[in-house]
Amino acid sequence: MGKSNLKTVMQLLLVVVIVGMGSLLARRPAHADDQSLNRVKQSGTLTVGTAPDYPPFEFQVNKGGNQEDVGMDIDIAKQIAKNLHVKLKIKNMSFESLLVAVQSGKIDMAIGGINPTPERKQNADFSKIYYSGGQDFLINKNDAGQIKNKNSLRGKKVGTQTGTLQQSLAKKDIPNAHVVGMDKTPDLVLALKTHKVAAVGVEKPVAQAYVANDHDLKAIDSGYKLNKNDVGTAIAFKKGNTSLVNAVNQSIDQIHKKNLIPQYLKDAGKHMKVNTNNTSMWHYWKYFATGVEYTLIISVVSVFFGIILGIILVLMRLSKYKFLSWPSIAYTEFVRGTPMMVQVLFVYFGLGVLVNIPALTAGIIAVSLNSGAYVSEIIRGGINAVDKGQSEASRSLGLSKKDMMASVILPQAFKNIWPALGNEFITIIKDSSIVSIIGVTEIVYELNIVRADTYRGVAPIAVAMILYFILSFSLSRVLNYFERRMNHD
Incomplete structure (x- = not known):
């Protein structure tokens, strides 16, 4: 079997393992003895997922530079948590991730103007209709x-x-x-x-x-x-969480009995007026500052671990042992052949079913794993660019292969690939925006919050563009400085 065929087989095996794992997780049967309500009460926390860009259902207000989730759905969630005698914990994420988060157990329930369509009912349980607006x-x-x-x-x-x-x-x-x-x-x-x-x-x-x-x-x-389901919104739960659904339905009945929905909508309207009193971008500077902070954290940590992983992968690939080189080739080709967004979703929701990984950690892991594959190819190119005479000279001096790689080859390779590594760092800064899909705070996440709060479409985008440019330009200047130092040396 040729090298190319072996590489193809390794890639296919990796795909089969991942798809099979996802299928098993998706098909796991619900527990016959439903403990969903007991789990919430024992933990003392009701974790609710929502997408805070849909006023008046759910959105955020700027109170002294601090973000607070408000809206009709948030008030309903607060009432449910109060009736269950537990604390409310809100997890913000994109709308398309809500049902996946429910199915994977990341959240106890999802609320966000969700219509209980027949297709959605195949994959999730729903509460009673709590609002019908048309x-x-x-x-x-x-x-x-x-x-x-x-x-x-x-x-x-x-x-x-x-x-x-x-x-x-x-x-x-x-x-x-x-x-x-x-x-x-x-x-x-x-x-x-x-x-x-x-x-x-x-x-x-x-x-x-x-x-x-x-x-x-x-x-x-x-x-x-429209039929009844078309004009109604409900709360989504993991399949089989009947006891929790029943408890929430009791709260919904109580909300309707007390006619609280009109008051919730009225309160949402007041919050919206507060947001639109001052829609200047300077008023939301803390939002963007928080986005820059987390963008830098994600980028720096991911590049650090990406370089470490890249070195490991390239050493495996250059090994004479096939059981080391083949997995390295398969991993690199697979990661480079799949979108980072899919990788982020898989780490957070797929692996998250087995291990409860926080969103920020999952985002950093996914970006690091992605960066490692690209860095390994950059380093491999740098190693190949080192003159073969360096290896011969090292061997003539009696250096072992390990010492030769650590003391001679890699230092010269890093000098050659420094511009490419810098480009990878800049790319990571921009691509880190993808982690916003799982609710990780960064520049694009804050951009969307500000747009939803202020009803201004272009100004927040312009601010985000300027911030990304400042980060990228500043980093490129720093990288160029060190590149000149290395060339001078």
């Missing part, structure tokens, strides 16, 4: 004369949040419409205001919230013919 379209006010309802959108571009009911309804009920899916509602609104889409499908309270804070927008009724 569906609207956001449009530019200047287009109000042309767009009246869904029938007016025939053949036009319609924006929806990816993986939501609004996306399914638009695809099904608007003939010849080109449905544009995006992950964040603020991105959709920005696309609407820049005429990239003709309308954005959202729930009525969300449409009303945007219209109240942006006079260039108008909300119109969708015109969809």
Whole structure:
């Protein structure tokens, strides 16, 4: 069997192991003796996942530079935790990660304007409907004369949040419409205001919230013919967590009995007005400062461990023993052949089922593992670039292979690859934004929070671009300084 075939076999085996592991985790049966409610009470904490970019359901307010989760859904979660006599712990992440977090046990329940569609019910349990608001379209006010309802959108571009009911309804009920899916509602609104889409499908309270804070927008009724599930939102749970679902349903019944939903919406409206009183980017400087801090932490730690892993991988690859070189080749090719976003999700949710890894730690692990594969190839290129005469001279002096590599080859290789390593560091700074998908704070995560809070689409993006440029430019100057020092030496 040739070397290329062996490498292919190793890659396929690695894929089979990972896919098989994911399948086993996904198919693990629920415990016959459901202890979900007891686990929450014994831990004393109810962990709730949400995506805080969907006012008035859930969003964040800036109180003295500190972030606080607020909104109707947050108030409901607080009431549920109060009834269970436990503390509430909120985990923020992207909307598309909520159900995965529930299934993998990262959170006890997910709340975030989630519609309990038949497809979602196959993979998660749901509470009773706690709110029914209906569906609207956001449009530019200047287009109000042309767009009246869904029938007016025939053949036009319609924006929806990816993986939501609004996306399914638009695809099904608007003939010849080109449905544009995006992950964040603020991105959709920005696309609407820049005429990239003709309308954005959202729930009525969300449409009303945007219209109240942006006079260039108008909300119109969708015109969809909806059943009960289409107009309702519920709380998602892991399959088989019946006792916890029943306890939450009792809280929902109590909330409806006391008619607390209108008060929750009213409170959300007050918070939204606080956010829009001062929408200057300077008012949110602590948000961006926090994002820069965590971006640097993730980047520095990931590059450090990435270099260590890269050295190990390249030494394995250069080994004469096939049982060391083949795994190194397979790992490098596999990691370089898969998106970092998928790797981040797998480390946090896949491996997280076996080991409860915090989001920040999971993000650093994933970025480090990814960086290690690229660094190993950079180092290998540097080693190959070292003149063969250096090896011959080392052997003539009686140096062992280990000493030759540590004292002669690697120092010269690092001098050769310093610019490439610098580029890898800069790339990691920019690519660290991917970890925001699992709720890790960094620049892009804070950018989306500020956009949702202030209803300003472009200004937060401009601030983030400037911050990334400052970080990258400053790092490149430092790297160039040390490169000149090495060349001088």
